[in-house]
Amino acid sequence: MKELLIKLQLWINLSAIAVGLIGISTAVYFIEDEKSEIQEQALEQPMNENISDEEQINIVNGIDQKTGLIAKGDWELVKLHCTRCHNSKIIINSRFNREGWKELIVWMQETQGLGGLGTNEDKILDYLSEYYAPTEKMERRSSLKIDSTDWYILE
DSSP states (O other), X not given: OHHHHHHHHHHHXXXXXXXXXXXXXXXXXXXXXXXXXXXXXXXXXXXXXXXXHHHHOXXXXXXXXXXXXXXXXXXXXXXXXXXXXXXXXXXXXXXXXXXXXXXXXXXXXXXXXXXXXXXXXXXXXXXXXXXXXXXXXXXXXXXXXXXXXXXXXXX
16 A cells, blocks of 8 residues: 555656646746747838937946946047947946056957047057046055054953
């Protein structure tokens, strides 16, 4: 009797696994089918033909809301060339003078596959060195004065 119960439990477990696998494969089929329908619909629609320039670019307080870049000067060139390979936050969080930005661009061209920027290079460097230059002297804080500190024992 015990052996029969073990076989019955094994059969139930295998049946549940089979039903689960059928359910998963059916769900995957429907998801893939739905995905291809969405892709087909996207291909049929025209790309941004009816969207105005103001709707495509959302600038608030001088900042492009999509990238976070300062929307002045030739910022669109920077957006076009730089955000193809990396997030704009890398630019926003970096601070270099013109020479530093130039060295970084040369490094990206030599090691990361960045192509030539042609006549846009000077415009990009002008933008980066104006809006993403070092803002203040970055120094390490001064050392703590141990002698003038009141120390106490933790209990």
